[in-house]
Amino acid sequence: MASHTNHLAQSQSPYLLQHANNPVNWYPWGEEALKKAKEEDKPIIVSIGYSACHWCHVMERECFEDEEVAEWMNRHFISIKIDREERPDLDNIYMDALQSMGLQGGWPLNVFVTPEQKPFYGGTYFPKKNWMQLLKGIAEAFQSNREKLDESADGFGRSLQDSVVAKYGLTDARDLPQRKEMEQAAQLLIRNFDPKWGGLQRVPKFPMPAIWAFLLDYGLLKDDEPMLGKVIFTLRKIGMGGIYDAVGGGFARYSVDGEWFAPHFEKMLYDNGQLLSLFSKAYQVTQDVFFKEKVLETSGWLKREMQSPDGGFYAALDADSEGEEGKYYCWTYEELKSFVGEENMAWFQDLYSLKVDGNWENGVNILFQTKSYEKVAKDHGLEEGELKEKLSQVKAVLLEQRSKRVSPGLDDKQLSGWNAWAIIGLVQAYRAVGDRVAYELALQATQFLTQKMMGNDILYRSYKSGKAYTPAFLEDYAAVIQALIEIYQVDFDFKWLETAKTLMTHVNEHFWDEKEGLYFYNDPKAEKLIADKKEIFDNVIPSSNALMAKNLHLLGSYFQEDKWVQRSKKMLGLVSKLVMQEPGFMSQWANVLLSQMIPTAEIAVVGEHAKDAAGQLLSRYHPNIILSAGGKGEEHPPLLSGKELIDEATTFYVCYNRSCRRPVTKLEEAISQLPTWD
Numbered sequence: 001m002a003s004h005t006n007h008l009a010q011s012q013s014p015y016l017l018q019h020a021n022n023p024v025n026w027y028p029w030g031e032e033a034l035k036k037a038k039e040e041d042k043p044i045i046v047s048i049g050y051s052a053c054h055w056c057h058v059m060e061r062e063c064f065e066d067e068e069v070a071e072w073m074n075r076h077f078i079s080i081k082i083d084r085e086e087r088p089d090l091d092n093i094y095m096d097a098l099q100s101m102g103l104q105g106g107w108p109l110n111v112f113v114t115p116e117q118k119p120f121y122g123g124t125y126f127p128k129k130n131w132m133q134l135l136k137g138i139a140e141a142f143q144s145n146r147e148k149l150d151e152s153a154d155g156f157g158r159s160l161q162d163s164v165v166a167k168y169g170l171t172d173a174r175d176l177p178q179r180k181e182m183e184q185a186a187q188l189l190i191r192n193f194d195p196k197w198g199g200l201q202r203v204p205k206f207p208m209p210a211i212w213a214f215l216l217d218y219g220l221l222k223d224d225e226p227m228l229g230k231v232i233f234t235l236r237k238i239g240m241g242g243i244y245d246a247v248g249g250g251f252a253r254y255s256v257d258g259e260w261f262a263p264h265f266e267k268m269l270y271d272n273g274q275l276l277s278l279f280s281k282a283y284q285v286t287q288d289v290f291f292k293e294k295v296l297e298t299s300g301w302l303k304r305e306m307q308s309p310d311g312g313f314y315a316a317l318d319a320d321s322e323g324e325e326g327k328y329y330c331w332t333y334e335e336l337k338s339f340v341g342e343e344n345m346a347w348f349q350d351l352y353s354l355k356v357d358g359n360w361e362n363g364v365n366i367l368f369q370t371k372s373y374e375k376v377a378k379d380h381g382l383e384e385g386e387l388k389e390k391l392s393q394v395k396a397v398l399l400e401q402r403s404k405r406v407s408p409g410l411d412d413k414q415l416s417g418w419n420a421w422a423i424i425g426l427v428q429a430y431r432a433v434g435d436r437v438a439y440e441l442a443l444q445a446t447q448f449l450t451q452k453m454m455g456n457d458i459l460y461r462s463y464k465s466g467k468a469y470t471p472a473f474l475e476d477y478a479a480v481i482q483a484l485i486e487i488y489q490v491d492f493d494f495k496w497l498e499t500a501k502t503l504m505t506h507v508n509e510h511f512w513d514e515k516e517g518l519y520f521y522n523d524p525k526a527e528k529l530i531a532d533k534k535e536i537f538d539n540v541i542p543s544s545n546a547l548m549a550k551n552l553h554l555l556g557s558y559f560q561e562d563k564w565v566q567r568s569k570k571m572l573g574l575v576s577k578l579v580m581q582e583p584g585f586m587s588q589w590a591n592v593l594l595s596q597m598i599p600t601a602e603i604a605v606v607g608e609h610a611k612d613a614a615g616q617l618l619s620r621y622h623p624n625i626i627l628s629a630g631g632k633g634e635e636h637p638p639l640l641s642g643k644e645l646i647d648e649a650t651t652f653y654v655c656y657n658r659s660c661r662r663p664v665t666k667l668e669e670a671i672s673q674l675p676t677w678d
Contacts (some may be wrong), residue, residue, distance in 0.1 A: 007032070012464040013083040014411045015051040019060065023070035026081045029090060037078040037115040043142050044117070045073065048082045048091050048109040051411040052253075052266035052316040054325050055125045056108040062128045069128060069135075076139040077112075084109070085315055085415060086462050089473055089522040092533050093160060098122045100159045112138055117530045118153035119160075160531040165516045165574070168536070172517070173573040176596055179677065181580050185590060186218050189583040190230060197259045198234030200584075204264070206254040207238055209274035210542040214587040214594070216281060217623035221598050222677040228285070235282045238275070239294045240369035245329060246352070247367065247398045248305070249297030251275050252319075253540075261368050262360055265319040265326040265408070269306065270541055272298060273421030280425070280432035284621035290373070295429045299438045302422060308414060310452060311444035312463065313422045318409035328408050330364035331398075333357070339401050340394050347380040347387065348394060414463040416453045416472055417541075419445050420479035427486045431618045439490060446487050449480060450499055457506050474521045474535065477507045478547035485554055489618065489627050492611050494635040497558055504555055504564070507548065517574055518545050536575060542588035545571065550592045554626055557602050558637040560658070572596060595624050598675045599656045604643045605629040607650035616667055617652075624675050 007027045008020040019026050027033035029046075037044045049056035063069045073079050084091035084107065094111045097119035098104075104124065111122035126134060141149055164170070177185075189211065194201045200211075212231050219228035238244060241260025243252045250272050252263030276298050283291035306313045321328040333356045340348050352367040353359055360366045371379075377387040426442035429435055453460045453468045460468035461476055472480075484500035510526075511519045516534070521544060524532045535544045549571045556564030572593055579586045579593060603625055605614045614629035628640045643653050646663050652670035654661045661673045 008081055012462065012467070012469060013051075013086050013413060014409070015049060015056075015083040015085070016081055018051065018057075019064060019081050022060070022064045023067050023074075024064050024079050025070075025074045026079050029080055029082050029087060033078055033080050034115075034117065040078070041115060042076065042078050043138060044113045044115065045077045045079045046082060046090075046094055046109075046111045046113055046119075047079065048084045048094060048111075049107050050083060050085050050316070051409060052268065052318045053107045054264065054266070054319045055106075057320060059108050059125050059127075059131075063126065063131045066128060069132060072132065072135045072139070076135065076142075085411070086413070086470055088475060089529065089533065092521060092535070093529065093531050094119060094122070096160055096531075096533070097156055100156055114150060114153045116153075118150075118157040120149055120153040120156060157530060163516060164518065164534045164536060168578055170574045170578065172570065173576050176569070176572060176593060177576050177580055179597060182218070182590070182593065182597060183222075185580045185583040186215065186227065189587070189590075190215065190227065193230055194258065198230075198237035199260070201258065203258045204254050204256045205243075205258055205260060206540060207243070207251070207271065207275060208538075208540065208587075209271075209278055210538045210587040210591070211584065212278055213274075213281075214583075214591040216278070216285070217591055217594055220285070220621070220623050221594065221675065232282055232286060235279060236290065239279065239290065242366040242368045244294065245301070246369065247329075247395055247402060249294070249299075249301035250305075251298070262366060263326070265329055267317040268540075269313050269315055269415070269418040270421045272302065273418070273423070273425040276302075276422075276425030277428040280428035281621045284432045284619070292433050295433055295438075296435060299426060299429050299435060299441065302426070303437065303441055305410075306422075307441065307444075308412070308448075310414070310448050310463075312414040312419050312448040312452070313445060315411040315413050315415050315418060317407075318411070321406050321408045326360075326364075326366075328402065328405055330360065330366055332364055335401075336365065336398075339397050344390060344394055347376055347382065347390075350379065351376045351391070412464065414448075414453075415476070416449055416459055416461055416463075417476035417479040419449055419453075420476070420483035421541075423449075423483040424479075424486050427483075427490055430490060431615075432621070434619070442487055442490070446483065446496070449483075454499075457502050459503060459506075471523065471526055474507070474511055474519050474544040474548065475541060477503055477511070478544045478551060479541075481507075481551045481555070482547060485551070485558075485626075489614075492614065492629045492634075492636075494637065497555075497637055500551075501555055501559060504551060517570055519548050536578075536589075537585045538588050543586065546575075546586070546588035546592055549589070550595070553592065553595060553600070557600065557626055558628065558639050560638045568592070569596065598624055598677060601625040601673070601675050602639055602655040602658070603627045603670070604640045604653040604655070605650065606640065606643045606653070607631060607645055607648075609650050613650045613652070613667065617670065620671075622671070622674050 004021050004023045006025050008016045082090055095105050106124040111119050113119045192200045199205055216231045238260055243255045243260045243263040250267050253266050253268055254264055256262050279291050279294045319325045337345050353370050354365045358364045374384050377384040423442045423445050426438045430439040453463050459472035461470040461472045481500045481503050484496045488496040510523045518534050521533045521535045549568045552564040552568035575589055579589045583590050608631050610629040614627055630636045645651050646665055649665040651663050651665055653663050654673040664670050
């Protein structure tokens, strides 16, 4: 193949750099490419993907590395490559456009737009034959049927700018839903529960952490044992599934089946942060060491494979290695037999559903646990503790052997919002299992965010090669603010709350839309796009507007900023009817509604040992509380002001809407004052 270098060669993104030597004359998104399209009056191909995307790599090999394809694209189009993880705002716009055309979304996302940036056709993965037919058809239509094409593009352009309030009929509810309505919404959400494998009955199967986080909080507050059982069962099945890396820790993005068996092997930081938090809470609720095992292994994976020298975390690990999906993670039976040892193979085979000729494709095995440790130990004449000790030793051997393989590609850019999810998960892990390493990882990542990815009160989205770039989006601000609140509730260093308040003030000034009463996803003043979007629905990452509603509520309580608390309530009022109708897409909103329905406990702990006492309180999982702790002479938020010691002992104040219950000096007395459904 001839040697090529295109305009992506100066990019920071590993995904864009993967395409920098394609014969396609790719441009990054920017003024140069957009201006060239207008000057030459050519349609634009906007091609969006990410480095861990399997089908993106396939289409690159089949199409974008092909000289014939490249010749057509270069002659008739201006081609722009976008890393969706760097520019989720553009991905949102063009994904919406594709879906408004009645087409299925996904990645790679390939959209054809006019020189004025208006989309008129698109799709996802195309093999070479189909892609060439499409290129020729669109090039011809652009020349011979331009008027009709422009008319179609105008229509899609207008639909992209539709008001989210009008589109979904959002109206400001004077009264928020009552508990009976929340019960109905929870039952509606769980109606498609999979009693055999956990999760919801869908294929492929995504963990969707926001759903289970809401149902866990709901079940705990309402003391709903059947609901809690479904949540814990689901998390157990995910942790036993092939979607979980039993050797090295960490979770793949989803399973291609309904059993959590065969994953799409890419590992994303945002998934792992959220699932680490959930599994930590599951351990706090159940004290089942199965969940503790997953927490410690996943924290270990973050430190071993994902932490950068700067203290932040890399974005993702690819699904592929040596051109083959899952090759790094799968084993032939003979490999396992040689590494595990003859004496261990019987119980190991039983534990992980192994087959001599492989339990998956190409004769390889995915480690897939379908029996409990207790059952396998009993069936093989072992004590459960003995089995776990043997398993730990075997995993260490397999991890060492696996490390000798060619590793999957690493996307080594660092994203502020995704780092925040890792921090939130690590903080919860520290609370749950007391793992000091988890806290140190969380602290280092927080310092990295505040020192390297912030400047002049502005947060940046991406960081690579010692440089922060691309101003952050609402998704990033929302997660980082939440992470700062969480890390504050570990070391109670007031600077974290002050930084969170600074970021919140910036978001209010730059992202708030007074007209609709919601936040824009992007800062409309930063760059002129074809549409300024608002995100109200959860995806794998929860809705950024819902997260901001929670942040307003929490920071408003900490700093006694009534206008923030009221804004949060108004946002909830706007979407509350839709939340009750579509809880599966709005679980994060439902969780914020819980904090209004069951008033949030504002807890202040004072005294010389206040921080230790607060840590003891948080070692158990209690939904719907915020906590401040400190002694004399320390900086603290207004929430802690005016709280005095009782009998010189560490004192707990449990307050609701600034009205405090009787101060107490014993932890169990404070816990008895925490919120419940009744």
